[in-house]
Each structure stands twice: as C-alpha cells, then as structure tokens.
Amino acid sequence: MKIIVLVKEVPDTYGDRKLSLETGIADRAASEAVLDEIGERSLEVALSFADENPKTDVVVMSMSPESSKATIVKALAMGAASAVHIVDDTLSGADLGLTAEALAAAISRAGFDLVIAGNQSTDGTGGVIPAMVAELLEVPQLTALRSVTIEPDSVGGVRVSDNATLTVSSRLPAVISVTESLPDARFANFKGILAAKKKPYEMISLAELGVQPDNANSARSIMVAVSEAPPRAGGVKIVDQGDAGEKIAEFLIANRVA
Amino acid sequence: MSEFAEDSIVVLAEVTPSGELARNMAALIGAASLVGTPVVLVVTPPGAGADVARAAAQVGAAHVLVAESAEVTTLLSVPAADALAAAAELVQPDAILVSNSIEGRDAAARFAARTRSALCVDAIGVARDDEGVLASHSVYGGTYEVTSTATFGAPVITVRQGAIEARASAVAAPVIRSLEVAASGRRAASIDSIEEETQSATTRPELRGAGKVVSGGRGLGSKEKFELVDQLADVLGAAVGASRAAVDAGYVPQSYQVGQTGVSVSPQLYVALGISGAIQHRAGMQTAKTIVAINRDEDAPIFEIADFGVVGDVFTVVPQLIAALRSRA
Helix, strand or coil: CEEEEECCEEECCCCCCCECCCCCCECHHHCCEEECHHHHHHHHHHHHHHHHCCCCEEEEEEECCHHHHHHHHHHHHHCCCEEEEECCHHHCCCCHHHHHHHHHHHHHHHCCCEEEEECCCCCCCCCCHHHHHHHHHCCCEEEEEEEEEECCCEEEEEEECCCEEEEEEEECCEEEEECCCCCCCCCCCHHHHHHHCCCCEEEECHHHHCCCCCCCCCCCEEEEEEEECCCCCCCEEEECCCCHHHHHHHHHHHCCCC | CCCCCCCEEEEECCECCCCCECCCHHHHHHHHHHHCEEEEEEEECCCCHHHHHHHHHHCCCCEEEEEECHHHHCECCHHHHHHHHHHHHHHCCCEEEEECCHHHHHHHHHHHHHHCCCEEEEEEEEEEECCEEEEEEEECCCCEEEEEEECCCCCEEEECCCCCCCCCCCCCCCEEEECCCCCCCCCCCEEEEEEECCCCCCCCCCCCCCCEEEEECHHHCCCCCCHHHHHHHHHHCCEEEECHHHHHCCCCCHHHEECCCCECCCCCEEEEECCCCCHHHHCCCCCCCEEEEEECCCCCHHHHCCCEEEECCHHHHHHHHHHHHHHHC
16 A cells, blocks of 8 residues: 655744745744644554555655755654655745645655645644645545544544534545544654665656646635734733732623623 | 626535534624625535525525535535535635635635635635735734735635624525536545534533633643633633643543644633643634733743733632622623
C-alpha cells in the first residue's frame, strides 16, 4: 500500500507570528518554523500501519519554499521512506484552490492508495484542503477522524461532526484527515536522523506538474486588505479582598452580559 | 428574466441528523441578507424538506430550494456538493455562503474545487463593494484582520459560527421550490452509523457560536471540581469550554477545547477560570467582546487581555459570583 502524508511547515505557535502588511503573506523569517503537529500525528497513523504491514510505502508531501526542506526532512527522520516537495516561486501567496490543484497533481503523479492529512493546520486553520484534494482526485474524503482503521482495501473511522458522531468508511483509494485525538507522533531517533539524509527527496515545480498558477478557468481568492488588529489591552485587575465575586457580578451587570 | 434577484446569495442550510434546521442558520442567513437576497438551499432526506424550508423562512429565507435525497444520511458530503452545484447553476448568485462547520467546510471545499471557484474560509464578516462580495477574516488568532474576495465569479465563503450578529426578518410567504439535482457520480465515503448528540438536560448552548462561554483550566484541579465551571455557565446561560491543559488532564472531553487547535469562539462574554492564557488558548478566544479572568497567579498572561481580571482563588470567588448573580436575577 502506498500512503501519502501531507505535512506542512508552520510558524511555531509558541511565538509571535507575523504577516507582511504589504503583501499579506506570512513573514517566515519572523518566527521559528516547525513541522505542524497535526501533520506529525498524520504521519504517525501511516507509520504505525507500516510497522504492522511491511509492504507499506509512506511518502511525505509538502508544498512550500525551498527553505523548508530542513523541516520536511524531520518527517523522513521519523520514518517516512521518501519525500515529494513542491517548490515554485509562483506559489508564494497561493490560495486554497491553487494549493489543492498543486497537491492533487503531485499526488496523482506519485500514485496512491491513501492520503492522510491533518484536519486543520495551525496557521491557515482552513480545514478544507483534504476535501478539495479528494474532489480533484475524484476519490472519497473522510475528514475529522478521531480514530482510524486501515485495511488492505478500505479505510474507516469515527468522524466527529458538528452535532453528531458518525462512523464512516470507504474503499481505497481515499483521502482522510485526522484530529488531534490521534496519538502523538514518535520521536526521530539518532539512527532515523542519519538515515533521513540518504532517503529519496524529490523537488518538483508547477510546470512539471502541469499546473498553471494563472489559469483563466480558475477563480482565485485574493487578499484586498490586511491590517494588524489593535492589540487587546488589559483592563482592570484586582486582587481578591473577599468581595471579588460581587465585583465581577457588578461588572457583568454594568456591561449587560450577566 | 430569472426568477431570482440580481443580488442573490445562495446559502447552504445546515440540517441536523434528525432533520431540523441547525440553530446557527439564523446567523448565516442574516449574513447573506447583509450583502444580497438570501436563496436558501435545503438538502434533506425525502419528506423532511418542507419543514426545514419553513424554518428557514422564519429566519429570513425569501426563496428556498429544496433538494431531497435518501443519500444525505448514507453518503458523506457529495450529495450536498452536488446540490450546491445545481443551485449555483440555477441561481447564478453573487456569492455562496456556507457554515464554517465540519460538514459545511467539506461541502464548500468539494463545490469550490469542482467549479474552480474562489474559496474564502472562516469569514467573520461579509460586505459588498462595486466589484462584488468581500469576506473579512481574523488571522493568527485575532492578530491580523484580512479582507479577501474572488478574482472573478462568485466567491464561496465559509462563515465562522457565532461571528455574525445580523439577523434577517421572518418571511411570511416564502417561495419554496424543489431543486432537481444531477448526481455527479463522484465516489463518496459511506456513513455507517450516526449518533446524534443529545442536548444536555440543562439546555446549555453549544460551544461553537455561543454568545457566552465559561471555560476552565488546570486550575480547577480535578474532573469533580470542574463542576464549578458548569455551575457558573448555567447561571449565565453560557456554553462550557476548557483549555488544552484541562482536556489533557482528562477533566472534560476534547470537544470542549478552546484555542488554536480546538474551537475558536467570538462570544459577547468569555470567562476564563484557572486558565493561564497560553498563546494557543488566546488564539481561540481573544476576539471575544468582553473577557473576565480569575487566576491565582497574578502574572498569568490571561490578565494581559482581560477586561476584568481577579487575582484570587476560583473556589472562593466563583461561588460568591454565582450567589451574587442569583440574588440579582
């Protein structure tokens, strides 16, 4: 079985994250770059299946600037067999539609039985790429899974929906996305880190994938304005003198939110 | 001349598994009414469409398209995406609004990818200018405000639940018609079982979209003591949330988690009990209108954004607050 895991380099949420106020594009230099945790969990789903099923080929795939190679190599150190990295200057500021087109083209080119992604990245938080990619690949999507069962010819799991919990399943090929209820990822050990350097790492461009960033048939989402929200200022802070509960009640009533 | 207004906005109505219009649809139809004439698409199992259509009219749908299909409860997302494609083809709207929910996002994603429409996600507001419909977003946990739109064509916009205050007036005589949907033939995952969440006995509001939220953190100390959060929430008529620390400690299920990787909320009131306010938590709640925090640690970062902060013990302050609120009720 060939499993493609979508991973993403994101700014570390433990620090300040910045957007360029001129372009609206993430300022990658402003914060430390890390592999998104939900992508690591997705990889763990694939690797635990591969542990039990030795004929499994686990490929990590990402679309990002060339500079994020060091981050993606971490996924190889954790145990993925190879990496496909879509690198193209014209992808800077790519919207969701173009991102999905590029990923779907690369997945289709690589061939796959199962695609595993995180349900939502910590930076864009869009949560739509897995279903968009599934639509373009013309395969089923099973998103927001809190548990996953992979069989040789099918995949299933429990999907946490809005007001309900669904049990869903599909024959392969399919695209799934997982939530952070899935187990933490394994750590890359020293042996893995050394091995990662020798694993196949392919960089491909949009031209090689046959994807056009400015396609007259595809509408794109564009940013027309970006501004920094005024920082939220702290208000009153009191130390409880035995009447703080009363004081909060007064505050809530005065602000008509009691 | 089309039967639909020039400024039509197609709204995908969300229907609960038991066949009722989801409560947050008043806000979504309200959002559509800000930028045009709402045409509400209702996708239900056979026989359930008429009731949902009437419920949609109650919250402002002048025009309702009903697509009934037995597959909505057996196949994931594809029936809704197919219906959306048929509705967009018929109505030729200026924008398509969908709830930024699990089901809404998947249907919007499939429809946008299929029709190569621009997709603008997690909007907290919509507006219109000479060029068309615009979506506003709060990015990086409320640090930036971004406005987006489509290069051409109708944008598909998913709207954050709880972010829209506008409501449309009830429509007494809505135009309700059935919509013929050509199946795309796309393979879909099958839904093998559905377990609908039963409403809690307290009729406590859902966390997503709640007007008020009371959240607890590790400061509550145990699953049993987390009860205090529930008590204050019930006095205020608020939903209950939690920090990741409280979820990781097992006090509440993961669905309660507010923050970067959990639910993002923008309520009128957010009360943080025993929550330090790590940046990931703040990212999910700092767009709340009013924030109240109680924490023993006077240096807790939550105080940097709280409108009213109390340095104190939640187990003495909160019971007093509950008593004070009850006595004034």
